[in-house]
Amino acid sequence: xxxxxxxxxxxxxxxxxxxxxxxxxxxxxxxxxxxxxxxxxxxxxxxxxxxxxxxxxxxxxxxxxxxxxxxxxxxxxxxxxxxxxxxxxxxxxxxxxxxxxxxxxxxx
Amino acid sequence: xxxxxxxxxxxxxxxxxxxxxxxxxxxxxxxxxxxxxxxxxxxxxxxxxxxxxxxxxxxxxxxxxxxxxxxxxxxxxxxxxxxxxxxxxxxxxxxxxxxxxxxxxxxxxxxxxxxxxxxxxxxxxxxxxx
Numbered sequence: 001x002x003x004x005x006x007x008x009x010x011x012x013x014x015x016x017x018x019x020x021x022x023x024x025x026x027x028x029x030x031x032x033x034x035x036x037x038x039x040x041x042x043x044x045x046x047x048x049x050x051x052x053x054x055x056x057x058x059x060x061x062x063x064x065x066x067x068x069x070x071x072x073x074x075x076x077x078x079x080x081x082x083x084x085x086x087x088x089x090x091x092x093x094x095x096x097x098x099x100x101x102x103x104x105x106x107x108x
Numbered sequence: 109x110x111x112x113x114x115x116x117x118x119x120x121x122x123x124x125x126x127x128x129x130x131x132x133x134x135x136x137x138x139x140x141x142x143x144x145x146x147x148x149x150x151x152x153x154x155x156x157x158x159x160x161x162x163x164x165x166x167x168x169x170x171x172x173x174x175x176x177x178x179x180x181x182x183x184x185x186x187x188x189x190x191x192x193x194x195x196x197x198x199x200x201x202x203x204x205x206x207x208x209x210x211x212x213x214x215x216x217x218x219x220x221x222x223x224x225x226x227x228x229x230x231x232x233x234x235x236x237x238x
Contacts, residue, residue: 001171035225037155044204044232045155050225057227088155092208092223096170097145099155 002027004089004100012108019076021103023089028069030093036065036074037088039102045088049074079105110135112205112230120199120237126192130205130230137181137188138163141221143208146179146190148201149232156201160208161188195237202232 003026013019023034036049047056049065052072062077076083084107089100116128130144137144146158159169161179169177173192181188192199206226212219 033223037226039155044206044229045226046229047225047227050223050227056225090155090157090226095168097157097160099147099157101154 001096002029002091002094002098004091004098006087006089006100006103008103009101010104010106012106013079014108015079015081017079019079019083019105021074021076021087021105023067023072023074023100025070025072025091028093029072029091031068031072033091033093034065034067034072035090035092036063037090038083038085039088040085048087076105081107110207110228112207112228114203114205114230114233116203116233116235118234118236120195120235122196122237123194126190126195126199126235126237128190128203128205128233128235129187130189131185131187132207133186135207135228137161137186138183141210141212143210144179144181144188145206145208145226147204147206147226148199149204150198150201158190158192158203197237200235200237202234204232205230 005024007022031052034052037045039045053065064075086102086104111133113131120126143160143162145160159179176193178191207228209224212221
């Protein structure tokens with residue numbers, strides 16, 4: 001099983017700054033099958049990015065994804081108040097589907 | 109617009125079977141080439157994939173749960189279900205169903221597939237084992 005390790009665990013930032021979230025895989029992931037989700041308290045996760053770098057429908061362009069192989073990144077170019085949440089990466093390059101443990105982006 | 113709604117008991121006794129259903133509206137569990145997933149989230153923790161069913165009825169499960177989990181579809185009702193046997197307190201979680209959208213198209217004489225991720229989620233249902 002591919003283990004996804006996200007870092008940092010918590011990111012304390014102010015609105016307007018750039019956020020960079022990392023997702024490292026225990027073995028190579030086909031970039032077509034790397035996804036990012038956002039989750040707010042008490043809510044279901046929301047798909048942000050599919051195929052490493054493609055924004056899902058309705059996702060603002062301040063969210064971008066990049067990476068290949070074992071290292072992937074989600075970048076939020078300028079944090080808006082509604083972006084403070086937990087972010088998960090997920091892979092389906094090989095079964096079973098696995099999620100990272102999450103990065104919490106909190107307001108400084 | 110596809111919508112999903114989980115339902116089932118909120119309280120299950122230890123050693124018994126957890127049974128949940130996900131009703132699909134605005135779409136079809138038969139839609140090629142989608143996958144229908146169950147994901148759970150223990151209190152204060154991350155997401156754990158439980159298993160999935162594809163449009164043909166083929167299943168795949170998390171190896172850590174494989175001996176206890178079954179996912180089936182009721183196509184006439186346009187819903188899919190999760191059964192988890194011999195539950196313990198460790199199975200206490202919010203359980204989500206989610207559609208994983210997959211599109212197939214021909215390119216260069218071959219069918220290729222694009223996985224658009226888990227783009228539709230239910231609101232989640234809390235199951236407590238106690």
